[in-house]
Amino acid sequence: MVDKIRKRDGRIVQFDKSKIANAVFKAFLATKSEDGKRAEDVANQVTEIIKKRIPGIPGVEEVQDIVEEVLIKNGYAAAAKAYILYREKRAQIRRAKQFFVVKDELKLGVNAVRVLERRYLLKDESGNVIETPLQLLQRVAKAVALDPESEEEFFEMLVRLEFLPNTPTLMNAGTDLGQLSACFVIPVEDSLVSIFDAVKHMALIQQSGGGTGFSFTHLRPKGDIVRSTKGVASGPVSFMRVFDTTTDVIKQGGKRRGANMGILRADHPDVVEFSTAKSKEGFLTNFNISVAVDDRFMKAVVEDGEYELINPRNMEVVKKARARDMWDLIITMAWRTGDPGVVFIDEVNRYNPTPQVGQIESTNPCGEQPLLPYESCNLGSINLAKMVKDGSIDWEKLEKIIPIAVKFLDNVVDVNKYPLREIEEITKANRKIGLGVMGFADMLVQLGIPYNSEDALKKGEEIMRFIQEKSHAASERLAQERGAFPNFPGSIFKTPIRNSTVTTVAPTGTISIIAGCSSGIEPLFAVSFVRNVLEGTRLVEVNPYFEAVAKERGFYSEGLMMNIAKQGTLAGIEGIPDDVKRVFVTAFDIAPEWHVRMQAAFQKYTDNAVSKTINFPHDVDIKEVEKAYMLAYELKCKGITVYRYGSKIEQVLYLGDRIDKYVSADTEYAGGCPAPVCPT
DSSP: OOOEEEOTTSOEEEOOHHHHHHHHHHHHHHTTOOOHHHHHHHHHHHHHHHHHHOSSOOBHHHHHHHHHHHHHHTTOHHHHHHHHHHHHHHHHHHHHHGGGTOOOTTOOOHHHHHHIIIIISOBOTTSOBOOOHHHHHHHHHHHHOSSHHHHHHHHHHHHTTSEEEOHHHHHHTTSSSOOOOOEEEOOOOSSHHHHHHHHHHHHHHHHTTOEEEEEOTTSOOTTOEETTTTEEOOOHHHHHHHHHHHHHHHHHSSSSOOOEEEEEETTSTTHHHHHTGGGSTTSSTTEEEEEEEOHHHHHHHHTTOEEEEEETTTTEEEEEEEHHHHHHHHHHHHHHHSOOEEEEHHHHHHTOSOTTTOOOOEEOTTSSOEEOTTOEEEEEEEEGGGSEETTEEOHHHHHHHHHHHHHHHHHHHHHOOOSSHHHHHHHHHHOOEEEEEEOHHHHHHHHTOOSSSHHHHHHHHHHHHHHHHHHHHHHHHHHHHHOOOTTOTTSSOSSOOSOSOOBOBOOOHHHHHHHTSOOTTOOBSOSEEEEEEETTEEEEEEOHHHHHHHHHTTOOOHHHHHHHHTTSSOTTOTTSOHHHHHHSOBGGGSOHHHHHHHHHHHHTTOSSOBOOEEEEOTTOOHHHHHHHHHHHHHTTOSEEEEEETTSSSSOSEEESOSTTOSEEEETTOOSSOOSTTSOO
């Protein structure tokens, strides 16, 4: 009787014949000769040979050798070849992982292990990794849980990769640093003391892995009088350079790239200088910038009227300007450089949950989290790729995960170690959390729904409505147990609720790489591409759902995958059925209108905002960018960010237009904006 098997790492575990049968069945499936009975028969033969040939405990490699032998002996040559190729692929992955000196019990992808090793896993004073991915998740679950039952719930949710929190929680939970929030907004008032206090506060936050947002609207314009010195003010853009340089210094010793959002209102006299600031390559590289436009400005744009430019020092009107001219400048610069984006600031404040506390003026670096001065927020995302069962959405599973995720994020508010007293006070007073999603594109392909379709828009709206309703209900139940957020009196809520905001759709970046799914609500960025894992080490990655369909329908080959990797998309490639091409569309296959409409579909049922990059091909007409900005306004998005491919010299995604002729992505790119300024 065979009852034990030796794993490659030396562990002795229970022998499970069904794993052999399952592996053989997949080999038959890959060769279009699907047959469960034959797979079971092969597994039986393998087991009998092990009994006769190996007196002690067999090793995994020995068993796999016997599987190959039995497949060939029975005349299953094609299945044997598929099995051998799969085995070799797994061996390559194991060899690649050895570079990172990480023991991976979760069987994650090579790039996921690389990202974990680089950013998340604890290290000793010499820089040696001292924990495994599994231990990381145990550390996080234990640190965030307030009781043993919650710890078990949290761990099971994390280890199944059904939900992951934002990067600082993964990095810092259970450590001395203990700063777990991703998003911060720091006020900048019109004085040197306030400006350099903000720089200091930004440095402390970024050192711990957080991202920072600022409104520079209160700073007096360039050329204005400085009474104390009788000198002349240098304006908001000049001070932004100080923030940018500080971020450069801080990120050298940090685990995470520093990222900022800089916002200026359209009625600030320096708005033209601000909007054109990033036209010079390499200037303000650690900033995303957005112009805050209000309803009055947009009305003037639509009606081709004028609007007032106001000096924030004394609130006097400096001059009037044609709104359409300013709007056209914003569009032109967005086409040229990807900046500025636009924040529809009145739309943001219409949904401000605590107007009695103050008005919102800024957001976090990617725009999905509007916050009051000194406020912070912690985010987490449900992996929708894991919420599909038998070709349909598993609503029961999704409903089970939502309250656990809400409780997790609410706990973070309490266990967090805040970098400043002011941040702790307002964060605990409002208790904002942001539950979002990732893997939406993966869900769509599993459902057989093209991203650029009415069905996809309906599905996105349906999913986010469900998450919104269930997460609010969970927060209301927590309010009954733990109390409503302290600023509840005077808020927009009638029923006590634990968190003043509950949902946010964030760009999930590296956490979606760890989870092995698509980023946020972005479409696939490529079906097959080359990943730059290490210098000199490049691996071909193929979308696993496409690979499965290709094998099931009999058109899979290594040559085809490499051919697809030359352009990333399936367009124009022969031998792939049209219905498959229709479902596996990529970001640059999709007209910008669908990107904006998808953002709006999710925004309809999201408390905070939705991060979404509106991708454009390099040769897009500037009028198309203007259409996207105006559509975002009409559909009541809270902001918009666009990226025209190639509009920046340095990118983290290349579409096979370089010497190597393959679509290539950097280690931490998961989708969305392919410029390095976009944080992950």
